[in-house]
Amino acid sequence: MEVLEKLKARVYRFGSESADGNRTMKNLLGGKGANLAEMSSIGIPVPPGFTITTEVCTEYNVLGEQAVLDMIKEEVESSISNIETIMGTTFGDEANPLLISVRSGARVSMPGMMDTVLNIGMNDEVVLGLAMKTKNEQFAWDSYRRFIQMYGGVVLGMKPASKEDIDPFEEIMEHLKEKRGIQLDTEFTIQDLKDLVYDFKEAIKKRTGHDFPSNPWDQLWGAIIAVFNSWNGERAVYYRNMHGYPADWGTAVNVQAMVYGNMGNNSGTGVCFTRDAGTGENVFNGEYLINAQGEDVVAGVRTPQQITKLGSLRWAELAKIDEEDRVENYPSLEELMPSIFEELNTYQDILEKHYRDMQDMEFTIQDGKLWILQTRNGKRTGAAMVKIAMDLLKEGMIDEKEVLLLIEANKLDELLHPIFDPDALKRAHVIAQGLPASPGAATGKIVFFADEAKKYKNSILVRIETSPEDLEGMNIAKGILTARGGMTSHAAVVARGMGKCCISGAGALKINYKTRTLTVGKHEYHEGDWISLNGSTGNIIEGKVDTIEPELSGEFAEVMALADKYAVMQVRTNADSPKDAKIARSFGAKGIGLTRTEHMFFEVDRIKVMREMILADTLKGRKQALEELLPMQRADFEGIFEAMAGLPVTIRLLDPPLHEFVPHQLETQRSLAEDLHISLEAVKIKVAELEEFNPMLGHRGCRLGNTYPEITEMQTRAIIEAALKLKERGIPCNPEIMVPLVGTVKEFELQEEIIRTTANSIFEERQDTVEYLVGTMIEIPRAAIMADLIAEKADFFSFGTNDLTQMTFGYSRDDAGKFLPVYLEKGILKADPFEVLDQAGVGQIVKMGTERGRRVKPNLKVGICGEHGGEPSSVEFCYNVGMNYVSCSPYRIPIARLVSAQAAIKATV
Ligand code: PEP
Ligand code: MG
Numbered sequence: 001m002e003v004l005e006k007l008k009a010r011v012y013r014f015g016s017e018s019a020d021g022n023r024t025m026k027n028l029l030g031g032k033g034a035n036l037a038e039m040s041s042i043g044i045p046v047p048p049g050f051t052i053t054t055e056v057c058t059e060y061n062v063l064g065e066q067a068v069l070d071m072i073k074e075e076v077e078s079s080i081s082n083i084e085t086i087m088g089t090t091f092g093d094e095a096n097p098l099l100i101s102v103r104s105g106a107r108v109s110m111p112g113m114m115d116t117v118l119n120i121g122m123n124d125e126v127v128l129g130l131a132m133k134t135k136n137e138q139f140a141w142d143s144y145r146r147f148i149q150m151y152g153g154v155v156l157g158m159k160p161a162s163k164e165d166i167d168p169f170e171e172i173m174e175h176l177k178e179k180r181g182i183q184l185d186t187e188f189t190i191q192d193l194k195d196l197v198y199d200f201k202e203a204i205k206k207r208t209g210h211d212f213p214s215n216p217w218d219q220l221w222g223a224i225i226a227v228f229n230s231w232n233g234e235r236a237v238y239y240r241n242m243h244g245y246p247a248d249w250g251t252a253v254n255v256q257a258m259v260y261g262n263m264g265n266n267s268g269t270g271v272c273f274t275r276d277a278g279t280g281e282n283v284f285n286g287e288y289l290i291n292a293q294g295e296d297v298v299a300g301v302r303t304p305q306q307i308t309k310l311g312s313l314r315w316a317e318l319a320k321i322d323e324e325d326r327v328e329n330y331p332s333l334e335e336l337m338p339s340i341f342e343e344l345n346t347y348q349d350i351l352e353k354h355y356r357d358m359q360d361m362e363f364t365i366q367d368g369k370l371w372i373l374q375t376r377n378g379k380r381t382g383a384a385m386v387k388i389a390m391d392l393l394k395e396g397m398i399d400e401k402e403v404l405l406l407i408e409a410n411k412l413d414e415l416l417h418p419i420f421d422p423d424a425l426k427r428a429h430v431i432a433q434g435l436p437a438s439p440g441a442a443t444g445k446i447v448f449f450a451d452e453a454k455k456y457k458n459s460i461l462v463r464i465e466t467s468p469e470d471l472e473g474m475n476i477a478k479g480i481l482t483a484r485g486g487m488t489s490h491a492a493v494v495a496r497g498m499g500k501c502c503i504s505g506a507g508a509l510k511i512n513y514k515t516r517t518l519t520v521g522k523h524e525y526h527e528g529d530w531i532s533l534n535g536s537t538g539n540i541i542e543g544k545v546d547t548i549e550p551e552l553s554g555e556f557a558e559v560m561a562l563a564d565k566y567a568v569m570q571v572r573t574n575a576d577s578p579k580d581a582k583i584a585r586s587f588g589a590k591g592i593g594l595t596r597t598e599h600m601f602f603e604v605d606r607i608k609v610m611r612e613m614i615l616a617d618t619l620k621g622r623k624q625a626l627e628e629l630l631p632m633q634r635a636d637f638e639g640i641f642e643a644m645a646g647l648p649v650t651i652r653l654l655d656p657p658l659h660e661f662v663p664h665q666l667e668t669q670r671s672l673a674e675d676l677h678i679s680l681e682a683v684k685i686k687v688a689e690l691e692e693f694n695p696m697l698g699h700r701g702c703r704l705g706n707t708y709p710e711i712t713e714m715q716t717r718a719i720i721e722a723a724l725k726l727k728e729r730g731i732p733c734n735p736e737i738m739v740p741l742v743g744t745v746k747e748f749e750l751q752e753e754i755i756r757t758t759a760n761s762i763f764e765e766r767q768d769t770v771e772y773l774v775g776t777m778i779e780i781p782r783a784a785i786m787a788d789l790i791a792e793k794a795d796f797f798s799f800g801t802n803d804l805t806q807m808t809f810g811y812s813r814d815d816a817g818k819f820l821p822v823y824l825e826k827g828i829l830k831a832d833p834f835e836v837l838d839q840a841g842v843g844q845i846v847k848m849g850t851e852r853g854r855r856v857k858p859n860l861k862v863g864i865c866g867e868h869g870g871e872p873s874s875v876e877f878c879y880n881v882g883m884n885y886v887s888c889s890p891y892r893i894p895i896a897r898l899v900s901a902q903a904a905i906k907a908t909v
Contacts, residue, residue, distance in 0.1 A: 010056050011075035014040040015048020015257075016086045023355075028053050030252030032105030035375050042354060044347055044372050048086040049100070049256030050079040052224065054107065057250030060228045068228075069221055076220075076255070087257050091121055092216040094129040099143070099258040102223035104230055106251045109376055111493050112468040113239045114230035114251055115154040117223040118293065119147035119258060123214040127197075139263050141193035146293065148200040148212060151219065155226040156208055163449055164513060168207075172199050184302075186291070220255070227253045235468045241824070242475060244831060259371045261364040262293050269294050269364045270333070271488040272307050272344070274352040277360070277380045277496050278439055278487075279536075280387025284348055285311045286361075287486045288333050294362060294373070297488060303505065304486040307341070309334045318433060318538055319507070343370050351375050356397050357406065358388050379497040381439055382414030383556075390555045400562050401905045407559060409872040409895045409902070414440065414499035415556050416587075416891045418547035420534060428532070428541045431520045434481065434506025437492035439536040442479025442501035443544050445528050448516050453477040460531055462518055464511050466491040474500065479533040481540060483509040501535035509540075552587055552894065560588055560894055563901035569879045571896040572648070572887040574865055576600060578639035584890040588897055591648035592640065593798060593887020594738075594865035597715060598656050600636050601629070607661065611672055614658050615686050619710065626714040633718035637735075638725055646732030650798060650865070650887075652777065653715050653751070655740040657700040659690035696803075696812055701741020705751050712751055716758040723770040724762070736773040738798060743780040745789045752793060775861070779803035784849030791853035791860050798887070799846050801866030801874075805833050808842045834867065837874035847881050854882075863887055872899045879903035 012020040012029055019037035026034045033051030040046050052072060060068040080100075084090050089098035099121040104114035122130075122144050131140035149169040152158040158168050166174070176192060176199075177183065188196070201212045213219050230236055231251040240247065261269030271294075272286025287304035289297050297304050306312035312332035316323070321330065334341040344363060347370075351359045360378030364371050380388065389406045392398045398406065420441040444458035450466075450473025453459045461477035463470065465484045474480055474494060479501040482491045486505055495502030510519040516527040520540075525531065532541040552560060572593035573584035577600075581592060601610045606629065613625030641649055663669045664687065673680045692698035705712035719735050726733045739751045752774050763769045778784050779800030791797070806813045811820075813834065823829045837843055846864070853860045863885040868874035870892025876899055878886050888896050 008055075009075070010053050010072050011050050011079050012037065012053065013048075013050045013079050013082055015046065015083065017041065017043050021051065026107045027249075028055065028252075030054055030105030030107055030254070031109055031376055032103065032374055033252045033254050036254065036256075038354075039351070039372060039375060042350070044351065044375075045370065046373065047257040047259050047371055048083045049254060050076075050082070051105070052076070052253040052255070054250040054252045057228050057231055057252070058248055060225075061232070061250070065225055069225075072224075076224075079255070080220075083257050089257075092126070094125045096133060097121055097126045097129050099126075099130075100220070101254075101256050101258050102220065102227055103254045103256070104227045104251045105254050106231070106245070107249055108243070108245060109379065110236060110239050110245075111379070111497065112490055113236045113471070114233065115227050116295075117147075117150050117154050117226065118295075119143050119150070120219045120223055121216040122147045122219075123216065126216070134263060136263060137190050138193070139260070141190055141197065142188070142262060143260070145193050145196045145200065148197060148204070151223070152200060152204050152212070154230075155222045156204055156210075156212075158204060158207060163451065168203055169200055172196065172203060224253050224255075227251065235471055238472050244836075246830065247827065256373075259364045259366040259369075259373075260293070261289075261366065262291050263367050265291055266368045267291055267365050268333075268337075269297060270304070270307060270362070271297055272348060272361050272363065273358065273378050274348045274361075275358045275378075275384070275388055275391075277358070277378050277384055278436060280380065280384035280391065282388075282391055283310065284308055284345060285487075287488050288363075290336070294364070297486070303330075303484075303507075304488070305330045305332060307333045307344070315435075318435060319505075320433075337365070340365055340368070340370050347372055353397070356392065356402075358384075379493065381496050382411040382499050383439060384496075385411055386415065386555045386559050390558055401566065403559065404562060404566060404898065404901050404905060407898055407902075409899045411499060412556075412894050412898060413891075415552075416550055416894065417441075419550055420532070421546040421548045424546040425534070428539075428545055429543070430539045431523065431531075431542050432506050432508040432540045433538045434503040434509075434540060435487055435492070436534075436536055436538040437487055437489070437504040438480075438495035438500060438502035440479070440499070440501030441532070441534060441545070441547055442477075443530065443532040443547070444478040445530055446518060446525060447473075447477070447527060448511065448513055448518075450474060450477075456528070460533060462509075462511060462531075463491070464513075465489065466494070468494075474498065479503075479535065481506060481509070481531075481533055483507065483511050495535075501533050503533050503535060503538050503540060506538075506540060549583075556894075560897060563897045564588070565901075566904050567897060567900040568904045569875075569883055569900045570885040571893055571900060572650075572863065572885050573890050573893060574869070574887050575640070575890065577636075578643040580890055581640050581643035584893060585643065585647075587890055587893040589647075589890070589893050590885070591650075591734075592644060593650050593863050593869065593885060595640060595649065595651045596655065597633070597652060598654055598660075600633065601654075601661065606632055608672075608675060610661050611663070612676060613711075614661055614690070615672075615676065615678075615683065622708065623710055626710055630714050630718055633715060634722045634725075637719050637722035641722055641726050641733040641735070642731055644733075646734055648734045648736055650736040650738050650775075650796075650863075651715075651719055652738040652740050653702070654704055654711055655701050657690075657692060657695040657698050658704065659687070659692060659695065662687050662690055694812075696806065696814060702739050702747050702751050703741065705739070705754070706747060709750075709754050712754045713758050716755045717762060720759045720762045720770065720772065723772065724766055724768055727768065727770055733770070735770070736775060736796060738796075739774070739776045740800070741779060741803065742776045742790065743782045743786075745786060745793065748776050748790055748793055773861075777803075777865070778846075778849050778853075779807070779866075781807055781845055784845045784852070787849040787852035788856045791855075791857045794853075794860075796861035796863070797849065797853050799849065799862070799864040799866060799883075801837055801842060801846065801864055801868045802834065804845060804866065805838065805842050808845060809833060809838070836871055837866075837868040837877055839873075839877050843877055843881075846878075850881050850883070861885075870896050875899040876903040876906075879907070 019040040021037035023038035103116045127144045131137040268290040270288025286307040316326040362374040444460040445456040450470035453473035453476040518525040532545040570590040572591040573589040574594040616622040773795035775796030777800040865887040869886040870888025
C-alpha cells in the first residue's frame with residue numbers, strides 16, 4: 001500500500017505537442033488539465049506545464065499541507081525543469097527567468113469560483129532580468145506589480161475590509177492616479193510601477209506582519225496550497241452546493257509557463273467562443289484587449305474589442321459608436337492582426353470539430369505569437385444549448401442520440417420561464433442599453449449589493465461590475481445589470497451559466513454605492529425602484545413589464561420530438577384543473593398521473609359545503625353535504641377529462657386530514673356557526689375533536705374513505721358520471737381511480753368494493769358503461785412490502801414518493817425544514833430527499849414494490865407521482881426500475897421527457 005501510494009503519479013505533464021494525460025481524464029486532471037493535455041497532443045500551441053491531480057487535493061484535505069508537499073515535491077521539481085527545457089528559461093534565474101501561472105481546475109468548470117496566481121517567480125532581481133531580456137522595463141514592472149497584487153489577494157488574504165470598501169491594492173493605485181492626475185492603469189510610468197510595488201509590499205507587511213516572499217519556490221508552494229484551499233472557499237462551496245458537486249471531487253492545480261499579452265502593442269489576450277453562447281448562432285465570436293493580461297478582459301475594467309469584424313459591427317451598433325470611431329479606437333482582431341486572426345480561426349474550427357461541441361477558448365498573443373491557454377465546452381444559455389445541439393445534428397457533426405445527451409435537462413427550465421409580453425414591450429420606456437449578455441426577461445426592484453438581493457421577492461442586482469463574491473446574490477436576483485464589462489465579463493459568463501438574464505457594459509449608467517443610486521442622464525433611480533431587463537436586446541426599461549407564458553416551439557419542439565422518438569417511459573402530469581391539464585398537454589404530457597381532488601375543495605364556494613360535511617354529526621348530514629359537492633366535483637372532472645381527450649387520467653380519492661378544511665380562526669368559526677345554525681361552541685368542539693398530534697400519520701388517505709365510505713361513494717359517482725357525460729358528447733375518456741395511503745390489502749379491497757359497487761349501480765341507472773381502472777398509491781413502506789398481495793387486486797401502482805420518503809426516513813414533511821439545511825451543510829445527507837429521490841434507500845423500496853407487484857401481475861402499470869417525477873436523476877432511476885410513466889408538474893414535463901429519452905439511450909450503450 002505504502003509503495004503503491006508512492007508510485008501513483010500525482011503530476012501529469014503537457015507541452016511541445018505531447019502529454020501524459022488526455023481529455024478522458026477529467027476526473028483526475030480536472031477539465032482544464034485534461035483539455036490542456038488533449039490540445040497539446042493534437043498540435044495546438046499551449047504553453048508547456050503540468051497538472052497536479054484532483055486526488056492530491058483530497059489528500060491535502062485529509063493529510064494537510066506538509067505531507068502533501070512532501071509527496072509532490074520531486075515530481076513538481078522535475079516537471080518545472082521540463083518546462084525550463086522546453087521554454088529555454090530557468091525558474092528563479094535573474095538573467096533568463098521562467099515565470100509561471102498556477103490555476104485551479106475542477107472536473108467541471110466553476111468560472112471564477114476558485115483562485116489563480118500569475119507571474120510566479122518574480123522578485124526584485126528577476127524583474128530586472130526580465131526588463132533586460134524583453135527590453136521592456138514597463139512590462140516587467142507592470143508584471144511585478146500585478147503579481148504582488150494577485151498573490152497578496154489570493155495567498156496572503158489581502159481583501160477589502162468591508163463591502164463598501166474597494167480592494168486595498170486598487171485603493172493604493174487610485175491614490176496614485178489621483179496624485180498623478182491620470183485615469184488608466186496603462187498611464188502609469190515605470191517609476192509609478194516601482195512605487196506601487198514598494199507600497200504594495202509595505203501594505204502586506206503592515207497587514208500580515210510578514211515580508212512578501214521573494215523566493216520563487218516559496219511562492220510556488222504557497223500558490224499551490226492556496227488553490228487547494230480555494231476548493232473549500234466560500235464561493236466554491238456555494239457554487240458546488242448549488243450544482244450538487246460533491247466535496248470529494250477536489251480541484252486539480254495547473255502549473256504553466258507564463259505567456260504575456262501585456263508585452264506591448266504586438267501582444268494581447270482574449271476569450272472566444274466557436275458559437276454564440278447566448279443565442280446559439282453559429283458565428284465565431286469573442287473579445288480581446290491589446291497589451292493586456294487575461295484578467296483584464298474578464299474583470300470588465302477596460303472595454304474589450306471584438307474578435308471578428310462582424311461582431312465588431314454589431315457591437316458598435318449597440319454601443320452607439322460610429323464607424324469612424326470604431327475603426328480608429330475599437331477595431332476587431334480580424335482587422336488589426338489578420339494573420340493571427342486566421343490562425344485563431346483555424347484552431348477554433350479544429351477544436352470544435354475535435355470536441356464536437358461549442359468551445360470556449362482563452363488565448364494570448366505574446367509578441368506576435370499566438371498561444372491557446374484553454375479550451376472547454378462552453379457554458380451556454382438553455383436556448384443556445386438547444387439551438388447548438390440541433391445545428392450540430394443538421395451539420396452532421398453529431399447524431400440524434402448525441403443531441404439528446406448533449407442537452408442538460410435542468411437547463412430546459414430556462415425555456416419554460418415567462419417572457420415579456422410583446423404588447424407591454426411596445427409601451428415600455430427604455431432608459432438605456434447595454435450588451436445582451438444573457439437572454440431572458442427580468443423585472444424586479446433595484447439592489448446594489450449581492451448580499452441584499454434577498455431583500456425583495458424580485459430583485460435586479462445592479463453593479464458597476466460583479467466579482468465571484470457576488471455569486472449567491474446573482475443567483476437570488478431575477479436579473480443582473482452592470483455598467484462595465486463586455487460579453488465575457490464575470491457577470492456575463494456566470495449569468496449565462498445560471499441561465500439568468502443579464503445586461504453588461506451599460507456605459508450610460510452611473511452607479512453610486514454609497515448613496516445607493518443609479519443615474520441615467522437626468523433621471524435618478526433608487527434602491528427598491530422597479531426596473532426591467534431584456535437580456536435578448538440589452539434594453540434597460542423603467543418600471544415593471546408584464547410577462548406571458550412561453551411556448552414549446554422551434555428547435556425546442558424539435559428536440560422534444562427527438563426525445564419522444566427514443567423515450568420508452570412516458571411522462572404524465574400532476575394537474576388538478578382543466579387549465580393545468582391544458583398547459584401540461586401543450587408541453588407534451590401523455591396523461592395525468594395525479595389529480596389531487598382535495599385541491600378542488602379549497603375553492604371559496606366549496607369549502608363551506610366541505611365544512612358542513614365535516615362538521616355533520618350524522619351520516620344523513622354528511623350525505624346531504626356530499627350531495628351538494630357532487631355536481632361541483634363532476635363538473636371538475638368533466639373539464640379535466642375533456643382537456644385530456646382520451647388520455648389516461650388518474651384521480652385520487654380524498655387524501656388530507658380533515659382538520660385542514662375546518663376554520664381555525666375565531667372570525668371564520670363564527671361565520672360558519674351562523675351559516676350552519678349551530679353554536680360557536682359546537683364548531684369549536686368539532687375543531688378540537690379533529691385536531692391531531694401528528695396529522696401526516698393520522699386520519700387521512702384511505703383511512704377517511706374507510707371511516708366515511710360515503711365520501712368515496714360520492715367521488716366515484718362524480719368520476720363515473722363525468723365519464724358517461726363525456727361519452728354522451730362523443731369525447732373519449734380514460735379514468736383511473738386511485739386509492740391513497742394504502743398500507744394493508746384489506747384497506748384497498750374495501751375501497752375497491754365501494755368504487756365498483758357505486759360504478760355498477762350508475763351503469764345500471766344509466767344503462768351505459770365506461771372503462772375505468774382502480775389502482776393504488778404505494779406510499780407507505782408496508783404497501784411496498786405487501787406489493788404482491790396488493791397487486792392481485794389493484795389495476796395499477798403509483799408510487800407516492802413524498803410520503804414514502806417521509807415514512808422511510810421518518811422525517812415529517814412538515815417539519816424537515818428545521819433540520820435538513822443543517823444535515824446538508826454537515827454532509828449527513830447529499831441532497832434533500834424530498835427533492836432528489838434517495839435511490840439507495842427509498843429507491844430500493846420503490847424497486848422492491850415494483851418487482852413484487854409484477855411478480856403476480858407481469859404487466860402491472862407502474863408510475864410515480866411524488867415530486868421526484870420531474871427531477872432528472874430520479875426520473876432516470878424510475879426508468880431503470882422499469883416504470884411505465886413518471887408524473888410531474890406541467891413545467892417539468894419537457895425535462896422529464898428528455899431524461900426519459902436519455903435514460904433509454906444510456907441503457908443501450
Ligand atoms: C406522495 O405522497 O408522493 C404524493 C404524491 O401524495 P401527496 O404529496 O399529495 O401526499
Ligand atoms: Mg401522499
